Amino acid sequence: MSSGLLRSFASGPTGIPGRLRVALILGALIALGPLTIDTYLPALPRVGADLQAAETTVQLTLTGTLLGLALGQMLIGPLSDAWGRRLPLLAGTALHVLASAAVAVAPSIEVLAVLRVLQGVGASAGAVVGLAVVRDLYTGRQGATMLSRLILVMGAFPVIAPTLGGFLLRWTSWRGVFLFLAVYGLVMLVVVTRGLPETLPANHRRSARLGPTLRTYGTLLRDRTFVGLVLVAGLAMAGLFSYVSGAAYVYQQQFGMDQQTFGLLFGAGAVWLVIGTQLNPVFLRRYEPRRILTVAVLAGVAIGAVLFTLTATGTGGLPALLAGVWALLLSAGFVLPNAPALALARYGESAGTAAALLGALQFGIGAATSPVVGVLGNDAWAMATSMFGATALGALALLAVVRPWTLPDLGDDADTTDDELDGDALPAAA
Template sequence: MTTTITPSRFFFLILILGALTALGPFSIDMYLPGFPAIAKDLGTDVTTIGFSLTSFFIGISAGQLLYGPLLDKYGRKKPLYAGLVLYIIASVGCMYSHTIQSLIILRFFQAIGSCAATVAAVAMVRDIFPVKDNARVFALLMLVVGASPMVAPAVGGYVTTAFGWNAVFLILTILGAIIFLACLLWLPESYQPDKSLSLKPKPIITNFLAVLTNAQFTTYALAGALSFAGIFTYVSGSPKVFMEVYQVSGQVYGWIFAGLSVGFIGCSQVNSILLRRFQSRQIIPIALAFQSAFGILLLFAAITNLLTLTLLLILLFGYLCCLGFVNPNTAALCLAPFSKNAGSASAVMGALQLGIGAVTSAAVSAVKTPDATPMTLTLACCGLSALAVLLIGRKFIKEETQMHGAHAILH
């Protein structure tokens, strides 16, 4: 479906698709400043509250593989509606949670629901817009998603202070309902259901295995996922590090989180400019080397008690800048070999990225020390392991397929 789209229609579609892609990030970022308040209310500690974030990451990871086949078999809107309804119900449940166990479980289902929005939005970009415009559309959606870490934590900090942490989930419920209504009224069905597609495990698994046996895909998907796990580590560990170790308030933490996110979002846009002169495969190793160096410096400073708040902010900013270069280029190169199985490849890439991120998030949440060592150690490991995978994996790629003009793939 690639009909002529007027400028006003284009803007409106970008707004709806952008809201769909931002739903998951908003659900993560908005409640982070409320960690201490949630811990106090539920009779636990901030580190344990981190497991509600881990369960969200697991839900998003599982949802990548769940929704791909459903969107192809039943069209885009029916699975999307089902996901948004699940998201709204789970958000209401989170608002009324009285135990950490119920919050962890409900956050998992909230993630499964939000994942439908993200996966459907990416698929609909390919359906609705001409292929030549897809890169520009994805870049615009990346800017919308980039607003989440800059706006959501700051809003969440003020809402938590003024009305309590439950109000954050009320806002997310209302946001989900508004997006559902917008999709129902104004978003077109962009794909005719393919009833011939099988949802049996064997053909689905066969497609996924075909993707995983491609050396180029495996190398760049794993390197990209290990590198991007640094984001999950930072998101999981930063509430404790900033609000407990360095004693900043929820509002200040929100502004710090917003400021640091500029590094990741800004460099992902600078990357588009660099690609006019350099190839993705040239940018990735340099960015990973710098990411590893920033990770090692963070760990060294934490172990030697030299990690002041100022130094932490500088090194974290540098670390996140590196991710802005790694993520879009690894995503482009691992999808480049696929013309037919692009959907399966995208789903596997997203599942790897979010699955490894869930593991690092759980690792940071599981270690209870009164300092920044668990977070900085994991950040260093993410960078170094990604660099090692890249250097080793490249030896097994016989002929590398290039993709010019790489842009971040939204998950």
């Protein structure tokens, strides 16, 4: 890829500084997955009523989406290392558009569940390619900082999506929500086609053959530190999806909120996640990512224990539940950028495959966790129990597998500096 193309990407006619443009485009791409998950949350009870399906069965459509996100990344990640970033991204996003349109006319819960898997596969392209592009351009603390900024952009979608879903449901059925997702996907196709250059040069691409791909996955899975960091990130995601899968039932059924109020409170939770991600770069100026990650994980365990106790004893009601959940989301805002940044810093040319395994295990763990809240009863205690369990397992993975005190410090070994990125040029991919 030529430096001229990257320079155009950095400081094109929009006049938006390079780092901000990268964050906006990649954040919107990565957000396709969360938007696909969150927009229809207020409609979960209505989907069950319309398709005559039990609550736990409807929640499995969420699990199907997460499985699609996990499986899709395992496929698309290696392809992005072999073919470059743009082609797999465009193909995956197109699949998401088609699947979203098909979900809008699904005649049964079974068909809807299958199509949700395909939706997840399509949305996974934005997730894995977005992370790979970050690794193409940045490493070390700069990578963690960029991931924090991406999660800021992503955080806007959990804030907006349930509220938007509730608004759409005032004018249309839940099927209209999926038509909206199809339109969003079409917009992203245009954005990628016109605004995202290739970041992986041809001479840095890897073989797309099955054998080399499996060997790369084998190398990653034999790396104890990488696997441990993936587990930490995945269990943080599991805690987040425990909240995502249970919140609609807890807020609307247990506490009697309408769809619009639910959307506002759900979005307020996402604000705390965003606050954590945006405080993270401030702390990165003084502390190493491994130190921030350790403190955030251990703080999450303490908060989860308090939340579990409050809901088990029925103490504090809705205010106590909100305070505990929001504090857990704040701690997750520090975990979610730093664990992937530490994991991906070890792999450059195989960034797509490494990001695929990272994302697949994150969403796979989230998929396994999301039905737990329904099995436990879809109430505040069930949601708190699942969130606390995920954070406790994440702490165990960090201390027993990663052993953060053994990790090297990450200097500003990025391919770029803040001054370069806020100037006229982006770096050539390394």
